[in-house]
Amino acid sequence: MAEITYICKRTVVSTKPTQPGKCHSFSVLDHLMEKNHIRIVYYCKSWGEKEAGEITVSLRESLSEMLTHFPKVTGRLIRNEKGNWMIKCNDAGVRMVEARAKGSVEDWLKSVDREKELKLVYWEAMIHKPYFWSTFYVQITEFEEGGVAIGLSCFHLLADPICATMFLKAWADKTLGQKMVSPPFFHPLPPRRPINKTSNHKPYTDLINHYKFSIENSTPFLDANDTHTTITLSFSDHMVQACMDMVQPTSAPNKPNPSSPFEALAGLLWICISKVKGLNGLVNMSLCLDQRKILGLDKGFFGNCMVYNKVHSNGLEEHNFSQATKVIGEALEKMDNEGIMDLIEWLEHNDSQSHPLMNNCDLICASLETVEPYSVDFVGGFEPIRVSYYVEPVIGIGQVLIFRAPSYDGPLGRVVMVTLPKDEIVKLCEDELILHLSPRILMGVARNYA
């Protein structure tokens, strides 16, 4: 099997130094994600006949150029007067690890699992002196027989998976010599629009209650690597269509399908995971969605903008697919501008020092619908072979990430990455609903050779 040799670790800096003395503080949504980190892996085929190491050099140079636009990424963490984190934009740079792997990318992908994949994306936990700790890590692994794996890991305090993908997109654009499509901008979250302030305004308590519950009930942190594992399922266009059709109650065949691919797949997985856990009802689930559009922010907004909401499973019939999906749709509707504004205001008032692990209590189902990970093109004309997302650490019940599939899987195609305890994952793959839809298993469970 392909072995990875680490060549070196270095610091990559931007080509133009930033103005000294600039500082960047974080929003309340950022602070909640303090205990998490994100890892993304991109697999690309190699371009042209290049000597070993040349691809790494060209990627490193384009990264240097691109970092000029991301002063927040190259800065370092310091504490402000209130004791919260903030970034000092001192141009310290990001860490880059360079590695080589035997074999080709295609061979690797045939038998990859979570443990192996995580070796392609380097991450370092915060060190004793955070002032010297890099918040972003990039790993470039060149496969000897062709292909490149680009791994990005970052501290969730600074970015969510959406803007991390935009970061990679900007890097890819720079590598190909193109201009950035959505240049990043670093702003605090927008304040409430004044026209909406009415005198008899009832705050939406749903979101607030959910956050309150999560913060209070967050259990202490445990290392999840040994207990959980991740699989990747790829649902092509017609599979998702079939899934959405299953949601539609048979009594009204002519009504247009109200549910979206995310709702359908989230509902499907909710039911399957609940079955796998052996529960009578449905497991507690929270949805996590990108709110940039709802808050009126540009796609380039760099920071955390994903909000969680609980899906209420009380009073649902056991494992009824269409009902489950309907409830999901309702929860999604609750995440509107008003509700989020109320949530942000509440969080700002209740600014506590200890920031919990947000994805701790429930099954988290996150939608990364607003980005197209497969449109990030490092090579020039070729989509990446595969993209993987991890939001770590996952403890407790589990995590589901749903994002768009490559174009050959159609516009409705989706990739689902499920993280659950090891034994439950095996049962999930054998679940009848899932087998009925028969998605492609891109990354399965590690096979233990006895």
Added chain:
Amino acid sequence: MSSSPTNKADGVQIHQTRILPDFLQSVNLKYVKLGYHYLVSHLLTLCLVPLMTMFIVQASQLNPNDIHQLWLQLQYNLVSVVIFSTIVVFGSTVYIMTRPRSIYLVDYSCYRPPSHLQAPFHRFMEHSKLTGDFDESSLEFQRKILERSGIGEETYVPEAMHFIPPRPSMAKAREEAEQVMFGALDNLFANTNVKAKDIGILVVNCSLFNPTPSLSAMIVNKYKLRGNVKSFNLGGMGCSAGVIAIDLAKDMLQLHRNTYAVVVSTENITQNWYFGNKKSMLIPNCLFRVGGAAVLLSNKASEKQRAKYKLVHVVRSHCGADDKAFRCVYQEQDDVGKTGVSLSKDLMAIAGGALKTNITTMGPLVLPISEQLLFFSTLVAKKLFNAKKKPYIPDFKLAFDHFCIHAGGRAVIDELEKNLQLLPVHVEASRMTLHRFGNTSSSSIWYELAYTEAKGRIRKRNRVWQIAFGSGFKCNSAVWEALRNVKPSANSPWEDCIHKYPVQIVA
């Protein structure tokens, strides 16, 4: 006594307590000195004037008869006339042939490393911390030195030090040397259009890195220099080796006519970073940075047209006979076995002493006669009358227009500014080079000259004094004279940032 405003209820009262006559006195003295200086410099011309008038008066009194007499006398003494003219012609030929050839500096080029090699303070401290070799007090010491060093945030550190952990190796050291030397040489050859086969002499100096084959061999290999090129590689001679290399090239150009000499001055940092905790050895980490310069010299008369400078003097002083001076900058292993260059606490005093030795030799060569007479007379007065006056320090500002003091560190520049009584504008080139490029060792005097050129200050017949200090302890000087109003060459290292300078260096 000082003047201070006193705030009273009825208004501000400023007490005028300065003694004005003191100031006036010094102004008068200055003009007297200037007048004396002009008088002595033009003494010969002033003496010639009465002689010339006498001669003209006499010649006008001659009548044609006297001239005819003169001509007959010469005709009868043909033999003596012929012998006399032969002696004159022969004598002048010998004189012309044995005069030292003029050495012209055609052009020079300083290397500017790529921006990803920059080491701003934070990155320097971060990488130093992450190596794990330095304890807290060493890190704090390095931070303090950095802050007070006069070094800016855009200086360059070799690639090997940008890794975590740093990866110094011979291969990386060779890479650094190649990048710097070839970068400077490529630029020099592009600017001067000189062909490789025309280069007859090559001198390279690099103190701390001496591989086999030598750096000069690397250059011969890369640029395909001709088989009979006279190549020299000076190793271990410290930061003053740049002037030593120029001196060697100058001597070689006296022996070999009609040729070019290339001098490459550089230093190598990759394998010379100190990873221990002895304070005296940590200072070079904070000050030394990547840089190098390539200089093209020639003795061809045709080069006078486009050459920038003419070499006037090179004066070398070696204080190595004194033990303290010898051990002042010493490369050794610390108690744990890690190699580093240790700087002694007497460095400034020894540098001052070496400078005095150098200018004592240099003074008579370059100072105007007025200053020399003053110095001589005050010396005599002191000896004879045992006056308790301070020794007269000759005013070198009268001899030189520009000063390029090796940017060894802020303390060195401060010390020289005081000792030579220079104005801030004279040491500006040194301070700004230290800020922008750090201590690039033997090539810093070339960066400073490039700065002065970029500022457009070099006018025709301006004299430039390059002073370099180095381990040994040595103090070497080179004096150049500008042949025209010099404009900076293409791709000067200051091209993109000269408009930002001079910057105010925070204490």
